[in-house]
Amino acid sequence: xxxxxxxxxxVCHFININCLRNFSSSKGIMTSSRHTNSKRIEGLxxxxxxxxxxxxxDPTIVNLGQGFPDIPPPAYVKxxxxxxxxxxxxxxxxxxxxxxxxxxALSQVYGKxxxxxxxxxxxxxVTVGGYGSLFSAMQGLVEVGDEVIIIEPFxxxxxxxxxxAGAKPILIPLRxxxxxxxxxxxxxxxxxxxxxxxxxxxxxxxxIIINTPNNPIGKIFTRDELQMIAxxxxxxxxxxxxxxVYEWLIYKGxxxxxxxxxxxxxxxxxxxxxxxxxFSVTGWKLGWSIGPEHLIKHLQTVMQNTLYTCPTPLQEAVxxxxxxxxxxxxxxxxxxSSLAVELEGKRDRMAAILQDVGMSPIIPEGGYFMCVDVxxxxxxxxxxxxxxxxxxxxxxxxxxxxxxxxxxxxxxCGDASKKQFEKYxxxxxIKKDSTLDAAEAIxxxxxx
Amino acid sequence: NFSCYVNQYLKIHSSSxxxxxxxxxxxxxxxxxxxxxxxxxxxxDYQVVNLGQGFPDFSPPSYIQEAFCKAVNGGCSMHQYTRxxxxxxxxxxxAKFFSKVVGHDxxxxxxxxVTVGAYQALFxxxQALVNEGDEVIIIEPFxxxxxxxxxxAGGKAVYVPLRPxxxxxxxxxxxxxxxxxxxxxxxxxxxxxIVINTPNNPLGKVYKREELQLIAxxxxxxxxxxxxxxVYEWLTYDGxxHVKIASLxxxxxxxxxxxxxxxTFSATGWKVGWxxxxxxxxxxxxxxxxxxxxxxxxxxxxxxxxxxxxxxxHFGTPESYFxxxxxxxxxxxxxxxxxxxxxGLQPVLPEGGYFMIADIxxVKVDLNDPSTQGEPYDYRFxxxxxxxxxxxxxxxxxxxxxxxxxxxxxxxxxCFVKEDSTLSSAEAILRxxxxxx
Numbered sequence: 027x028x029x030x031x032x033x034x035x036x037v038c039h040f041i042n043i044n045c046l047r048n049f050s051s052s053k054g055i056m057t058s059s060r061h062t063n064s065k066r067i068e069g070l071x072x073x074x075x076x077x078x079x080x081x082x083x084d085p086t087i088v089n090l091g092q093g094f095p096d097i098p099p100p101a102y103v104k105x106x107x108x109x110x111x112x113x114x115x116x117x118x119x120x121x122x123x124x125x126x127x128x129x130x131a132l133s134q135v136y137g138k139x140x141x142x143x144x145x146x147x148x149x150x151x152v153t154v155g156g157y158g159s160l161f162s163a164m165q166g167l168v169e170v171g172d173e174v175i176i177i178e179p180f181x182x183x184x185x186x187x188x189x190x191a192g193a194k195p196i197l198i199p200l201r202x203x204x205x206x207x208x209x210x211x212x213x214x215x216x217x218x219x220x221x222x223x224x225x226x227x228x229x230x231x232x233x234i235i236i237n238t239p240n241n242p243i244g245k246i247f248t249r250d251e252l253q254m255i256a257x258x259x260x261x262x263x264x265x266x267x268x269x270x271v272y273e274w275l276i277y278k279g280x281x282x283x284x285x286x287x288x289x290x291x292x293x294x295x296x297x298x299x300x301x302x303x304x305f306s307v308t309g310w311k312l313g314w315s316i317g318p319e320h321l322i323k324h325l326q327t328v329m330q331n332t333l334y335t336c337p338t339p340l341q342e343a344v345x346x347x348x349x350x351x352x353x354x355x356x357x358x359x360x361x362x363s364s365l366a367v368e369l370e371g372k373r374d375r376m377a378a379i380l381q382d383v384g385m386s387p388i389i390p391e392g393g394y395f396m397c398v399d400v401x402x403x404x405x406x407x408x409x410x411x412x413x414x415x416x417x418x419x420x421x422x423x424x425x426x427x428x429x430x431x432x433x434x435x436x437x438x439c440g441d442a443s444k445k446q447f448e449k450y451x452x453x454x455x456i457k458k459d460s461t462l463d464a465a466e467a468i469x470x471x472x473x474x
Numbered sequence: 475n476f477s478c479y480v481n482q483y484l485k486i487h488s489s490s491x492x493x494x495x496x497x498x499x500x501x502x503x504x505x506x507x508x509x510x511x512x513x514x515x516x517x518x519d520y521q522v523v524n525l526g527q528g529f530p531d532f533s534p535p536s537y538i539q540e541a542f543c544k545a546v547n548g549g550c551s552m553h554q555y556t557r558x559x560x561x562x563x564x565x566x567x568x569a570k571f572f573s574k575v576v577g578h579d580x581x582x583x584x585x586x587x588v589t590v591g592a593y594q595a596l597f598x599x600x601q602a603l604v605n606e607g608d609e610v611i612i613i614e615p616f617x618x619x620x621x622x623x624x625x626x627a628g629g630k631a632v633y634v635p636l637r638p639x640x641x642x643x644x645x646x647x648x649x650x651x652x653x654x655x656x657x658x659x660x661x662x663x664x665x666x667x668i669v670i671n672t673p674n675n676p677l678g679k680v681y682k683r684e685e686l687q688l689i690a691x692x693x694x695x696x697x698x699x700x701x702x703x704x705v706y707e708w709l710t711y712d713g714x715x716h717v718k719i720a721s722l723x724x725x726x727x728x729x730x731x732x733x734x735x736x737x738t739f740s741a742t743g744w745k746v747g748w749x750x751x752x753x754x755x756x757x758x759x760x761x762x763x764x765x766x767x768x769x770x771x772x773x774x775x776x777x778x779x780x781x782x783x784x785x786x787x788h789f790g791t792p793e794s795y796f797x798x799x800x801x802x803x804x805x806x807x808x809x810x811x812x813x814x815x816x817x818g819l820q821p822v823l824p825e826g827g828y829f830m831i832a833d834i835x836x837v838k839v840d841l842n843d844p845s846t847q848g849e850p851y852d853y854r855f856x857x858x859x860x861x862x863x864x865x866x867x868x869x870x871x872x873x874x875x876x877x878x879x880x881x882x883x884x885x886x887x888x889c890f891v892k893e894d895s896t897l898s899s900a901e902a903i904l905r906x907x908x909x910x911x
Contacts, residue, residue: 061699061728063758064605064627071761075768076558094554104553107773108546111539118529118743122511154590154767161766169499186765191499265497309554309772311590323506324498330508331622333594337771338743339542 070186074437078421088464090453091431093241093395094308097458100361102350103305106343116339123326124152124314125341131348136316138355140287148319151326152336156271156300156313157183159325162332163267163296163315164191166324172232177218179397179438179447181241181269196226197440200245212389213245220254227258233265234258236285239272242397242438242452244390246280249288256288265321266291271300271313272393274362277370280391286317293318296325301344306365306456310340369394369456376455379466394456397435401449403472415448424451430468505622509872516857517866523899525810525888526866528675528828532893534741535795541780542744545773552773559760560588560748561775567782572750574789576721576731584753587760590770592705592734592747595759597623598766599667599701599730599749602758604629608666613652615873615882617675617703632660633875636679638822646823647679648714654688661696668693670719671703673710676831676873676887678824680714683722690722699755700725705734705747708796710826711804720751727752730759735778737828740799740891744774803828803890806897810890813901817908821888828891831870835884851883859886865903 063071079092089096098104110116120126129146137144144150153159160183168174170192176184178199188195200216236255238247247255259266268285276282286295296317302308315325347361354360358367373390380387380398387398400420410419417434425431435450436443455462510527517524524531533539545552559565562582569582580586589595596619604610606628612620614635624631634657636650670689672681681689693700700719707716720729735746749759781795788794807823810830814821820833834855843861846854852869859865870885890897 061603061755063761064601064603066605067602067758067761067765070765071757073764076764080557092555096550096554098550099553104546108543111542111546114531114533116743117534117539117741118531119527120743121514122508155769157768158766165499166502167497167499169496183765183768190765307553309552309556309769311767311769311771320497324502327498327502327506330511331502331505331619331626332597332766333590333745334510334619335745336590337745337774340771340774 066190066192070190073186074182074433078431078433087425087429087431088461088468089431090455090457090461090465091433093454093456095306095394095456096461097306097456099306100347103307103343103347106346107339110339110342110346113339113342116342118338119335120338120341122330122335123147124150124336125338125345127345128152128341128348131345131352132314132316135348135352135355138352140284140316142292144316145319149316149322151315151322151329152341153313153315153325153329154333154336155302155311156269156298158311158333159296159298159313159315160184160187160267160269162325162328163298164188164193165332166328167265167296167321168193168232171230173228173230174232175223175226175234177234177236177240178440178443179240179242179435180235181237182437184235185440193232194230195440196231197443198223198226199439199443199446200240200243201446209386210389211386213240213243213391214248216243216245216388218251218254223254224258227262227264229262231262231264233267235267235269237269238282238285239270239275239390239392241272241393242395242433242435243388244393244395244397246276246282246391247285249283252283252285252288256285256291259294260290264294266295268295268297270297271303273299274304275366275369275394276392277366277373277390282392293320296321301340301347305344305347305361310344312336312340312344372455372457372462375462376453376465379462379469380453383469383472388450394454396453396455397450398453399449400451415444417448417451421451428468428472430465501626501628505626508622509618509868513856513866513868516860520860520864520866522860522864522866523896523903524866525890525892525896525900526868528889528891529742530740530891531896532740534739537784538739538741538777538781542773542777544780545776548773548776552776554772555769556772556775558764558769559583560586560770561772561779564588564746564775564779564782567779567786568748568750571782571786576718576726576750578721578726580750581753585750585756587749587756587763588770588775589747589749589763590767591736591745592703592732593619593745594763594767595730595732595747595749596620596701596703598759598762599732600624600627600629601762601766603699603755604666607664609662609664610666611657611660611668611698612875613668613670614875614878615674615676615870616669617671618872620669621875629666630664631875632665633878634660635874635878636674636677645820647674647677647825650677650679650822652685652688657688658692661692661698663696665696665698667699667701669701669703672719673704673706673716673824673826675706675827676829676868676870677822678827678829678831680710680716680825681719683717686717686719686722690719690725693728694724698728700729702729702731704731705737706827707733708738709800709803709828711800711807712825714825716826728755730755735774735781739778739781739795744778746770746774746778806890806892806894809894809897810888810900813897813904814888817904819904822885828889830888830890831885832888833884834886850879852886853883856886863903863907865900 129150133146164187168191172193174188203215301312384402407419415436432451435447565582565586569580573580600623604627608629610624730751736742811821856869868887871879
């Protein structure tokens, strides 16, 4: 891979020059105005990941940006895939809505978690990552003109997906509670204002999207908080799309609660999970939606008209992995618990590193990201102009000057909330010790 | 007792308590039926010799299976996200490979999008380019997903049929042609795109250069995008040559060419596909992709990249899988055609692809199945064949528009990309049935 070529391209993305358009025009290729984008994707071409991941791919940069592990997945998961690929049949198409072995394994695992029977064929859909489940839910259930409530900060794809469905995103921010006895801020201190939330529900509200544990803050919604949301869903007869891809990454003293298990919520909730996050294999891109038949069937319709089926050997391997961990559920050997234990240590280390250099991290209750307020570093970025929020400028500067990559948190919020979040950057800590060592070294030497 | 009744009532009708307004989005109305969902379930429910859905029952070539294993056992990065628009080794080799074939310098990072199968490439293309009210010309018979995808994008499908020119002698797919006047009449100011599929599913037609030129001329005249589904591009028989419409003058800048790793390497379950075309169009497909699935699986892309690298080195030589596979399939095609003829079915010999259609008009059966009452004749026939004879095929009227399907209820589709033993079993079923008449 030609690094120079890639760097040039990254620079182009960075400073927003469409290099190729100039190149094409100079070659005299006629580009017709009729071959423009359809209305549904108008304004949806920008994407924080496209902008930042290419730059961070430079091996000299310590990458705590995009959310993927640089530690290997468990050996039995990789073996499962190698074994699956050796079976002829498993290299050909499987059932469109989900490989039978996989949906049956999911039915077992989640039947236990939910405490109810889950029909593998009618109440589960396998998708291309949690991302694919979000898309199927939006396309299947969200109508042009609907409103969809999104809690800030949010995983950035929610807004463009709502817009692509022709609906209007209605944003409401988490806000940090005052009156803290200590200086340590936890993700639990970021809460919704009940009156503000209630005011967002209108007769046009089709759904609310929640993400617990939350990316980027790491908040785990409590039962009371979920009940408040549930009460509003039921009162206003709306749907709930619950993104729970980090459901197993729960740190000590906290509990992950599925809103779909609250009274009256199963019938109106789609719950989304991810094999990539569960088994540390983000590159497998498998996820699933679980919900009642009368909702899942619409996601299945979207699936059969978008990509029809997911890769077979990967689904077989995830099925085997789930069955193995199902037997171990509740025991320390179960990967669902052991990964959380391993990450808690990294979380605490990351927090200590940041605190040592005077920064204020938000200690996450779950997930594998940590947001940190960089105000105390007093970094003057006025030379970088005025057209971007502070955190975008800070991250670009930090990548260039300090060789450390993170993600700006305003990528996860709407324009109105940018001022609230623009001093925060997001760090991913599902990284091996040597990566965290390197990050520590950079931060310790910040002022030298 | 009363409260018991109320609770029961509420339980049964709980779904009607959800949303007094409509649950589902209008965009998915009318696209909920799907022949694959229906017929693959049937084939699974009955013990069948399966010549229905299009996938090989033999293994992919060993070198590609090895490539996959190697990727799986490779470093950490093989199991984590790769570049969203396509794994760099894959887009690089695709650009190199297809630049040679198309005769145009393809930019790996601007002109290619890797997708979850060719199916997703089609979806991205329609979503990226078709607005409410745009017309999209579809040539019949067509791979069934084009119609619901156009509908879901709010477009209007306009159909133009291939028709058999000669009657009474053995037909090949080459005998099914477009009328140039009829085709021209379908283009108007609202036409956004035309979808072509060569080699064609289900017919097996391999469009000749002159036929593609006819289409190209109209695309250029009316400033229309051409969506060219070429998933079977390496599978041509009897020396028929696959021509890429994107290689015709004036077509590169208005064509999206779609390919499939699954069909190329006999590994349909890997779901690695791609769209190749001018950057100013591909960028819109990328926007759809980044807002729908964003990434495709890394290891499978790595394996397909290794496969193409190997094929690039062996291109045109006897070691090339792209020559070996069509040779193997040519013989299977002959075997099945001979068998069908011998039992009174009239096959249309395909010039390319995975499939053969056969005219079932001369076969009279008592389709004594009340569960299929009211369905098109070929649907009923296929279901009868599954349930009574244990042989799975696909009804061809599924590949026609609602307007024209009534005229084509006398054909069924066979997939011959199967082990010889599977084809022999099918043969035995057909012979027994024929002898028993």
